[in-house]
Amino acid sequence: MAAPALDFWFDFASTYSYPACMRIGPPADQAGVVLRWRPFLLGPIFKAQGFDTSPFNLHPDKGRYMWRDLERLTGDLGLAFRRPHPFPQPSLLATRVAMVGLAADWGAAFCREVFRAQFARGMQIGDAAVVGEILREIGVAPDPVLARAGGEVVKDLLRARTQEARSIGVFGAPTFVTTGGEVFWGNDRLEQALAWAAREN
Amino acid sequence: MAAPALDFWFDFASTYSYPACMRIGPPADQAGVVLRWRPFLLGPIFKAQGFDTSPFNLHPDKGRYMWRDLERLTGDLGLAFRRPHPFPQPSLLATRVAMVGLAADWGAAFCREVFRAQFARGMQIGDAAVVGEILREIGVAPDPVLARAGGEVVKDLLRARTQEARSIGVFGAPTFVTTGGEVFWGNDRLEQALAWAAREN
Numbered sequence: 045m046a047a048p049a050l051d052f053w054f055d056f057a058s059t060y061s062y063p064a065c066m067r068i069g070p071p072a073d074q075a076g077v078v079l080r081w082r083p084f085l086l087g088p089i090f091k092a093q094g095f096d097t098s099p100f101n102l103h104p105d106k107g108r109y110m111w112r113d114l115e116r117l118t119g120d121l122g123l124a125f126r127r128p129h130p131f132p133q134p135s136l137l138a139t140r141v142a143m144v145g146l147a148a149d150w151g152a153a154f155c156r157e158v159f160r161a162q163f164a165r166g167m168q169i170g171d172a173a174v175v176g177e178i179l180r181e182i183g184v185a186p187d188p189v190l191a192r193a194g195g196e197v198v199k200d201l202l203r204a205r206t207q208e209a210r211s212i213g214v215f216g217a218p219t220f221v222t223t224g225g226e227v228f229w230g231n232d233r234l235e236q237a238l239a240w241a242a243r244e245n
Numbered sequence: 246m247a248a249p250a251l252d253f254w255f256d257f258a259s260t261y262s263y264p265a266c267m268r269i270g271p272p273a274d275q276a277g278v279v280l281r282w283r284p285f286l287l288g289p290i291f292k293a294q295g296f297d298t299s300p301f302n303l304h305p306d307k308g309r310y311m312w313r314d315l316e317r318l319t320g321d322l323g324l325a326f327r328r329p330h331p332f333p334q335p336s337l338l339a340t341r342v343a344m345v346g347l348a349a350d351w352g353a354a355f356c357r358e359v360f361r362a363q364f365a366r367g368m369q370i371g372d373a374a375v376v377g378e379i380l381r382e383i384g385v386a387p388d389p390v391l392a393r394a395g396g397e398v399v400k401d402l403l404r405a406r407t408q409e410a411r412s413i414g415v416f417g418a419p420t421f422v423t424t425g426g427e428v429f430w431g432n433d434r435l436e437q438a439l440a441w442a443a444r445e446n
Contacts, residue, residue, distance in 0.1 A: 093304055103294055105416040109430055116437075215306040229310055232433050236317075 048245035049078040050237055051221040053209060055086040056139060056155075057132035058217040059100070059114050062163045064231040065155055065218075066123055075238040081151055083142045084209045085135065085202070086217055092210070098132045117231070124164035133162055134170030140193035141175055143201055145184070153182045249446035250279040251438060252422040254410060256287040257340060257356075258333035259418035260301070260315050263364045265432040266356055266419075267324055276439040282352055284343045285410045286336065286403070287418055294416070299333045318432070325365035334363055335371030341394035342376055344402055346385070354383045 052068060054061035072079050090099070100107035111127060118125040138158045145151035157178045161167040167174050176186035192198065212221060220228040220237035224244045228237035253269060255262035273280050291300070301308035312328060319326040339359045346352035358379045362368040368375050377387035393399065413422060421429040421438035425445045429438035 103416065105414045108414060109416065109428060112428070113430070113434075213306045213309060215304065215310065227310060227313070229314070233314075 046245075047076060047078045048241045049080055049223050050241040051080045051082050053082040053084055053214055053217060053219040053221065054155075055084060055217045056135035056142075056158050056162065056169060057098075058086060059110060059131075059163075060231040061218045062159045063114075063117055063121055063123060064234060065159050067121060068234060069152070071235065071238055075242045077238050077241045079152075081142070081146050081155060082205065082209075083139045083146075083155065084214070084217075085139060085206050087135075088206055089210055089215060093215070101131070118163075124160075126164060126166045128162050128166070133168065136170070137172060137175055137193065138169050140198050140202060141179070141189060143198050143205075144189050144192050150182055150184050154178065154184070157182055247446075248277060248279045249442045250281055250424050251442040252281045252283050254283040254285055254415055254418060254420040254422065255356075256285060256418045257336035257343075257359050257363065257370060258299075259287060260311060260332075260364075261432040262419045263360045264315075264318055264322055264324060265435060266360050268322060269435060270353070272436065272439055276443045278439050278442045280353075282343070282347050282356065283406065283410075284340045284347075284356065285415070285418075286340060286407050288336075289407055290411055290416060293411070302332070319364075325361075327365060327367045329363050329367070334369065337371075338373060338376055338394065339370050341399050341403060342380070342390060344399050344406075345390050345393050351383055351385055355379065355385070358383055 050072065052064070054065060068079060090097075095102060098107075100110050115125055142151055142155050142158070145154040158169055158175075161174060161178055162169045169175065172190060176190065179186040179189055209219075212225070213227060214221075216229055218229075218231055218234075220234065220241075222237065222241040222244055226237075226240050226244075228234075228240070251273065253265070255266060269280060291298075296303060299308075301311050316326055343352055343356050343359070346355040359370055359376075362375060362379055363370045370376065373391060377391065380387040380390055410420075413426070414428060415422075417430055419430075419432055419435075421435065421442075423438065423442045423445055427438075427441050427445075429435075429441070
């Protein structure tokens with residue numbers, strides 16, 4: 045019997061995807077659940093809902109609350125936190141590069157460093173030089189990766205990925221989806237999603 | 246030194262206010278935190294954000310997810326659950342009656358029975374006959390209460406209450422606010438809010 049699995053959908057620009065990405069590894073291991081990392085773009089999904097930016101920008105009260113909540117949350121987790129400017133950051137390039145890395149063996153490490161660069165180090169993750177620096181830091185030569193990330197294969201994969209997110213009803217990030225199709229939205233649903241995935245098997 | 250306190254803001258039509266209301270008593274007692282029940286109307290706050298109904302109706306993917314999430318959540322808590330039709334239910338009358346009850350000693354019991362009537366028993370909480378039935382069930386004579394609930398004093402109090410919610414940045418329900426002004430939004434933040442309130446003291 046295959047190990048239970050959980051799809052981990054996230055957007056690099058999504059604030060609550062930061063704590064989710066940084067903490068997901070150990071509890072998944074402990075639950076015996078295999079993670080399938082699914083970076084995608086929330087932008088087209090928000091656009092389909094009529095939003096032209098993050099709902100946290102469109103609704104200032106909710107946005108103010110979110111930043112404070114994230115500050116408390118990262119504090120509890122011992123994660124450094126700095127509010128990114130501008131917000132949201134363009135996540136397209138990092139997402140393409142992550143797809144290259146997840147097909148190799150450095151995808152998860154890259155994702156964590158992108159989140160850390162943006163939410164702890166105040167770096168601009170839409171900048172190719174920044175993405176190149178992150179790659180070098182995890183021991184990956186940037187040039188061939190950036191070339192592959194800009195190619196048609198990765199572009200098509202990402203379009204299909206974002207389409208898949210829509211078709212399963214993903215409307216925010218992070219979202220966790222079990223093999224049986226059970227959907228859990230939000231960093232605070234991680235434990236419940238892992239328990240559900242483990243029970244499904 | 247006064248006991249630590251927590252304001253519990255909720256709207257009777259709010260789906261996640263149902264589990265919050267049904268479970269809040271014991272953990273608050275255990276944390277030594279005094280609850281101040283703050284029923285209010287989310288409608289005017291949604292209107293100010295440009296919504297003419299619940300965001301769960303405006304965004305069908307999010308709505309579908311919420312109903313499934315609530316079903317799982319109430320299942321875990323051992324609470325009966327039936328989806329109310331129509332949704333959202335008109336909560337004005339029950340809110341006014343709750344304000345009368347909270348000034349007496351039957352407010353919390355009434356609030357729990359209103360949520361149970363709506364989310365477990367499929368009753369129409371906007372109906373004065375239903376509210377009257379709930380009052381009788383908790384041993385309160387309906388007629389004088391309904392008369393007082395329709396009076397100017399309660400109307401003014403409720404308007405001020407909803408205005409207060411806006412001024413402290415409440416944008417959804419349930420919301421928990423500590424004496425020190427720390428705001429926590431959502432049923433899943435209850436434990437964190439209680440711990441914060443206890444620490445503040």
